[in-house]
Amino acid sequence: MKKKVLCVMLTLVMTASMLAGCSGSSDSASADTIKVGVVGPFSGSSAMVGDTERKGVELAANQINEAGGINGRQIELIEEDDEQDPTTAVSAINKLVSSDNVVAAIGTVNSSCTLAMMDVTESSQIPLVTPISSGTAITDPENNYIVRIQASDELQAGAITEYAVNDLGYTRIAVMYQNDDFGTGGMEVVVNTLEEAGLEPVAVEAFDSNATDLSAQLLTIRDQDPEAIIMWTMYAAGATIAMQAQQLGIEADLMGGGGLTNAQLYELGGEATVGILNTQTFFADADQASEEAAAFITAYEEAYGETPDSNAAMAYDSMMVLAEGLEAAGDELNPDDIMAGMKAVENMPLATGTITIDENGDANRDILIIRLCEGGTYELVK
Amino acid sequence: MQILQQLIQGLSLGSIYGLVALGYVLIYQAWGVLNFAQGEVCAIGAFSLLVLHAELGMPVYAAMPVAVLVSMLVGYVIEFLSFRPLENANGTTRLIATIGVSICVRNILRMIFGADYFSFPTIFGDTPFQVGELILVPQNLWNTAIGFALVALLNLFLKKTRIGKSMRATAQDKEAARLMGINVRASLTGTFVIASALGAIAGMLIAPVYLFNFNIGATIGTKGYAAAVLGGLDFASGAMTGGIILGIAECLAVVFGSSEYQSAIAYIVLFLVLILKPSEIMSKKKKVEKV
Amino acid sequence: MLQLNNVQVAYGNIEVLHKISIEVKKGEIVTIIGANGAGKTTALRSVAGLLPKKKGSQILFDGIDITNMGAEKIVAEGMALSPEGRHIFPELTVEDNLEMGAYLRHKDKAGVAKDMKEVFEMFPRLEERRRQLGKTLSGGEQQMLAIARALMSSPKLLMLDEPSTGLAPLVIKEIFRIVKKLNQTRGLTVLLVEQNAKMALGVADRGYVLKNGEIVKSDTGENLLNDDSIRAAYLGGR
Known part of the structure; x- marks a missing residue:
């Protein structure tokens, strides 16, 4: 009996989570x-x-x-x-x-x-x-x-790297990336772009996109005293990096791709995230816009x-x-x-x-x- | 100095893994089954604290014990719904039931809180201070201290008090425990609820340090499981040792190996232990009763 | 003190005890002997409340109906079982094992301490090893611990299930000597189940012979010991 109750409960919950998103679509097609x-x-x-x-x-x-x-x-x-x-x-x-x-x-x-x-x-x-x-x-x-x-990751990663090297004149750049297709793809572009500029990253560190603690990677990076850390990840890990970098006294500029743009970045990371630079395709400011x-x-x-x-x-x-x-x-x-x-x-x-x-x-x-x-x-x- | 800094970090991480591992071990010893929903109890702890403190505005020191109570209650419900009815089922069935519970709890959390990440205000302070070249964060130090203190307390409870001893006795031999007059049912439930409290505390210690979302239970649960297996699924000391070894190994992997393999460490540990002594892990041996 | 009336026990559809009736009077040592699989252990386990009984069974202990009582409740009434295979707690120390034996007597600290002392006098080997884990003891020491642990609940009736299994003859003798002594000095009532029928009947006031789940004979220990059919079946001939 109790087994049945459990089964029914599990089924209900799973069904509910599947039904959570149903969408309507209009079918008023005319020729x-x-x-x-x-x-x-x-x-x-x-x-x-x-x-x-x-x-x-x-x-x-x-x-x-x-x-x-x-x-x-x-x-x-x-x-x-x-x-x-x-x-x-x-x-x-x-x-x-x-x-x-x-x-x-x-x-x-x-x-x-x-x-x-x-x-x-x-x-x-x-x-x-x-x-x-x-x-x-x-x-x-x-x-x-x-x-x-x-803009493809290739385009974005190239652009932010060039900005760090050409516009900011940085030579000591570290790379952090989340260990999946998205992160690895971005990291490779950054490393290649640096190479084209005759530079080598001072550190390249991977992390799991679910990881909660990134201080081991940041400590290794801190030892290399970089001017900038280019991070290829989404906003949540970006906030973690920013907070933990601040705790560890890392003063390097943090920069990355469009995946960082999210109101949650600041909500989660607070002051530590102020100053993060990232690529974007659009900026909603009518005065500066085309x-x-x-x-x-x-x-x-x-x-x-x-x-x-x-x-x-x-x-x-x-x-x-x-x-x-x-x-x-x-x-x-x-x-x-x-x-x-x-x-x-x-x-x-x-x-x-x-x-x-x-x-x-x-x-x-x-x-x-x-x-x-x-x-x-x-x-x-x- | 770099190594020392990494060791301190590993210790702080490891003591939390150890707390989670302890929950696995307690339940494994008493029930003879690995509770894969143990990680979800951590998530419940973290989210309860979030709701009580950040949403309902309870002072943090009042919210913490309440959050522990909430998690113990959830633990009790899990025990009642999925452990008790399956007490006499075979090991695999029970193991799968715990996986089902964990999926269920995770999805409920997702329905309530969405997939967004949450940050929790620091409890013990996150302004780092420097000792020589070492950078220390108060919250991390407290986490380590609390982790160790809880293990010591639990050890004391299990080894020195009558109730604690009766729980160990129940875990070792249920029938003999009944013959002593021990209420085995209550003892098993008590163990489960204590394990839930430990998990919840681990979750509450993580919340102020790291960002978390509904999925935190899966991440931390795997680490705790690996730490428990590494510690030999034995009582308190083993779990804590396993946790700390795992925490430190994860940090040192970045220094000496490659950060690409950091998150694989827990799985490598599991893999090795399962290959070297698989039988003990999957289900505790059941005694054959004589007719 | 203990009365079994028409006790029936089944595992699934297989009935292993067919309406057996046994009586143990206050101050007696009573033994149940029988071949392997006759149902001796089942009988003790059902008395101790570890097995469910079929309808119509009745077990009275000291005037109380304990037929449907759980094991943990029956202990409180003053019955202790030293189970077959000892079932000591392997990861608890000798001392903690004994303390668990006195689990329900936590309000009687002085009495427990006194009994602990007595038990150690009875089994000096246990005192030497009081801080060792149960699993580190030898077979004979574990058996002593199981009996000592049962005694720690300060029972009116002590039930011993196969205390001689796997032990050297000298150790067996020692254990039976202690049982007899407890019976004589303290007036402890004992219900003993044994495959070693000779030993058991030697100390018992009365004995029951269990065969295929039925009581086939009951008499004084001495008479059974001298009964030819019993000798042939359970005492190794002659």
Whole structure:
């Protein structure tokens, strides 16, 4: 009897955690709309990012539709939740492709989810535009149906390293990276960029992304007395590094990639995180922004009553780049034509800067450097 | 000096691993099964303290004992729902049940607190001070001291008090314990609840030093498990020794080896011990009763 | 003092005790003898409250019905069992083992101390090893510890299950001498289960013969010792 109670309880809990994120999708399809799938983490721990992603795409689609649509046809968005889980992401894209018959898709946030979806979109020849995933493997030359708006880790890691070496004139640079594909990929770019500048990192230390204590690594780094520590990780580990580095009396500048940008970085790490430099594609300051960026910021604030973040901007740009491809593909909407149209984008001024899509589908762009200030606000330093 | 600094760090980390390991050992000795939900009890301790202190505004010294009580209560519920009904089931079934409990607790925490990380205000101070070239953080020193003090207290309790001895007697031979008039049921529950309290305290010591999210139980649970196995799953002293060896090994791995392998150390330890003496680990030998 | 009326015990569907009735009077040494597997240990374990009895069974101890009482409650009524295989606590010291024997007497510190002293006088070997762990003792010492531990609860009835197993003849003799002495000097009532029937009947006032879960004979120890059929079956012939 007691065993049964236990089993029932376990089943209930597991079911509940699975049901935690169910999403609705609109099915009001009409023949002459262009259906575009949108996949994002609309529930779960990254729901905030998913939400801004959706808002960015919707803003762009609404603007396009109000301006008359694409070749006279309206864009219809169909949204699916990936719960930040690769398996769910695959089901989501499968549904969009086979039952909703979308012509193209935008998504998603987490790199492993995007990678998982790419197999489906490639075999069914559906152009996929990923707004936020930065993983190096995504713009794999083998896959012909992917475009990425986010700056790749390669681009970001190169940019922050060059900033440390060229702009700050540092020569003693240590590297810390989380011990997985994402961290190792970033670390390799940093080390290579340093090498090109004739430098060698004074220390290269790995850590487990779940690790709570990083002081052993920091102590080793401290012995080398670096001027800067470039860390390739996400905001939580970034906050840990900042706090423990402060405790150990390390005064080196801390810098890293876009994964550090998160309100939680300052909330968790407090004062210790002030001064962290990281790369970014978008900075929401209408005064310093380009004409296009300023227009986007104004429109977004009008539509949603909040300041857009880089994710919203990249999602917006994703829709805009996809629109170029759809426009070029005419009435047929042949997937190869859509891809060709997107890859023809050159020096296009958008919310996140001037973008050129290269032959692998990667957006080449200028990278911004931002600095975390007192109180958790950011300032643009480059 | 660098080595000494690393040793101090390893000691502070290791004493927490030791506390978690102690929970594994106590339950293993009494129930004959490794409780893989032990790490989750640490998480419960950390989150209870967070809610009581940071959310409800209880003063930290009042919140700590309450958080321990909450964790003991959760421990009791776990014991009641998943240990007691399976008392006569085979070792594998019971082991898997504890894994189920751990997944269940982790998901409940995730549903309540999300996947975000939390930081907890320091209790004993995190402003470091310098002794020579050594940098010491008060909270870390306190953690080490509390870890050792708890092990000493527990040792005293188990070796010197009547109740403590009866718990050890129960763990060693349940039937003989009954023949002494010991309430075996209460003794087993008591052991479980004490183990939960130890786990919770470990979680509460970690909270002010490190960031944590719902997954902290999995991380710390694995370390505690490895430390317990390393210490031979014996009583108090072994668990603490195992914890400290593991903590120091993790720090020294960065100095002498490569930081890439730091997080693998716990698994290497488990791997080696399981290869060298696997039978003792998976389930405590059950006596065959004579008809 | 102890009365078993129609006690039936089964393991699953296999009944191992078929309605046995045994009586032990105050001040007696009573023994149950029988071949291996006859149900002797089962009988003691069911009296001690370690096994559930079937409906219709009744066990009275000192006027109280203990049929459905748990082992830990029965101890409090004044019954102690030194179980087969000794079951001492291997990781506790000799002294702590004895203290556990007196677990329920924690309010009677003086009495416990006095009994501890007496037990050590009875078994000087245990006093020499009082700080050693139980598992470090020899077989004979462990048996002494098991008996001493049972005595520490200050029982009215002491039940001994196979105290001679695996021991050298000299040690067996010593243990039986002590049992007899306890019976004579303190008036301790003893229920003894033994495979070594000769030894057991030698000290017992009365004996029961258990065969396949049934009492087949009961008589005084002396008569049983001289009974030809018993001699043939349990005393190695002649």
